[in-house]
Amino acid sequence: MIIDSINPFNGTIIKSYETHTINEVNKIISSSYSAWQDWSNTSFSERANCLNNAALILRERKAELAKLMALEMGKPFKGGLAEIEKCADCCEYYAVNGAEFLKDEPVNTEASKSFITYQPLGVILAVMPWNFPFWQVFRFLAPTLMAGNCGVLKHASNVFGCAIEIENILKSAGFPENVFRTLLIPGSEVDAVIENELIMAVTLTGSTAAGKKVAQKAGSMLKKVVLELGGSDAYLILEDADIELAAETCVNSRLINSGQSCISAKRFVVVESVQEEFTSLFVKKMTSKIIGDPLQETTEIGPQARIDLRNELHEQVKKSVGMGAKCLLGGVISDVNNAFYPPTILTEVCKGMPAYDEELFGPVAAIIKAKDEGHAIQIANDSIFGLGAAIFSKDIKRAENIAATKLQAGACFVNAFVKSDSRLPFGGIKQSGYGRELSYHGIREFVNVKTVFVK
The missing domain is CATH 3.40.309.10 (Aldehyde Dehydrogenase; Chain A, domain 2)
Structure with missing residues (x-):
């Protein structure tokens, strides 16, 4: 399938993208799962170093990335500059605070030792919208990768260029191959991705209608979902x-x-x-x-x-x-x-x-x-x-x-x-969704909150 990226300012086609086949999608997810085996064992300092590098690259390229957003979804240029700066800040926030947010917590019980530990889940699917094509993704990926998970991104079809650049930025920042990958697929194929047994959880930012569909599919697979949906x-x-x-x-x-x-x-x-x-x-x-x-x-x-x-x-x-x-x-x-x-x-x-x-x-x-x-x-x-x-x-x-x-x-x-x-939890109630992004709440959404009890 070919999907065109159309400039909303003048209606011209910016670029045409060939979507991934379901076979290609499954190979990408498998590669991401393999990468997770090693990434989950890296130190917090290694992960923080990659996030800090990503922040540097974002700031170096912010004018270019703001222009890309202006072309693909019509965002005013100065708004795009601010968005990229916010993404860089988020990377740095979790680089500084991630280890503290996920450190083991001792609990006094009758055991000789008991504590809570936060362990990464695996490969997380992010289904993201076009309105803040960098920020929506980075506020997911910074805490998720810092926690030791890997991520695959299904971005909105009109901002595939932004999606590809996010993957390129992370590679340039030193994240290992396949720790974060972009899936070029239409929305109709999200269900098949959720069904993949190597996908452990899903986050979606988008409309309430889209959230209900994703929640229904993920629920049928007993996979956790975080939803940030519409608002009035x-x-x-x-x-x-x-x-x-x-x-x-x-x-x-x-x-x-x-x-x-x-x-x-x-x-x-x-x-x-x-x-x-x-x-x-x-x-x-x-x-x-x-x-x-x-x-x-x-x-x-x-x-x-x-x-x-x-x-x-x-x-x-x-x-x-x-x-x-x-x-x-x-x-x-x-x-x-x-x-x-x-x-x-x-x-x-x-x-x-x-x-x-x-x-x-x-x-x-x-x-x-x-x-x-x-x-x-x-x-x-x-x-x-x-x-x-x-x-x-x-x-x-x-x-x-x-x-x-x-x-x-x-x-x-x-x-x-x-x-x-980044310092405050973000999310809604009622039909605006559930779960939280950002702050220490956000980084704990996609981890196994594990109890360890030593007699």
Whole structure:
């Protein structure tokens, strides 16, 4: 099978890739398993040295890699530079902390000695999306390889170039042959990979629908899964919020990666006493953002990753408007030949509309009016998703209490937008998935937590 990589900015074919056959896939997995026999016995210092080398290479090549992302999925160039820097930081974080996170833990029992030890599982399959084509992979591979596992990557078909470069970077960094491999296969062949007896566990970042399919298949094979799925993050703007800060932060969050982020702000739940002021500033700041060629350093909003994704987003907007939402900004496709979608603001959004119930994966903001704090919390939690949330209030103790005890999400931020950080666990609840990436929680997802008891 041939899969084309298409530039979403102008619709041209960048490169065509011949996919691996199932026989080739099984050989790659077998080679990775053989590599694991040795890699699992290397020292933490050896693994850390490879990760530090990878960080150096990433930084040396970041302009080139940012350009590749701009071409393959339309990421604005400066966003690509930041993504590569974040990948390098993640490598260094686990190089420094991995051994401490996985050191043996003594436990006092009646035995002469008893302890918990963390042992690698084997070959882990990563099924990854196109929106952060380097970061999503490195936040998996850095802890996974540091723990002594090997990895095989099924990347999104429109970013095969990025997938190949990740494998090349790791080889150049000194990771042994076959410790990390890329599988060039369509999504329809993921089930066959999970069925391979040498695959010990699976991690997927992607849509809720894709997560359910992978979880079902992995469950039937009794293989562990970590899922980081969709989100419809609610940002609560309370009556005592710094409205200037709230509007600026909310717009920046909504437009990260041209709106294509699972943890970007999507629903803005505003207490009615400040709704007019917030909405006015929000519109002003949204209209100030620069849209254009993702290769230009000044561009802040690029195209959507694919035309079909742009069209799906537009259908959600049209359906919401047809059900009574008011479009204050955007909502019109000006050129059907590229994947651009304009920054769009919907108000008077109500339950039952796509803008309320579904994830809008693009630069579309839904503003929802709340009567008061309690009503705002109720609206925020009235979602099938539970990935992230944010609260804006000058009363820090009040906001902290809401974040810690009231909101149903895996990460809650106060007076700041939700973001991932190697030092903090990342993941969601409800239909946003389960399991955690990053921090010490992430590195312990794919290990055997083994009890040793010596009489």
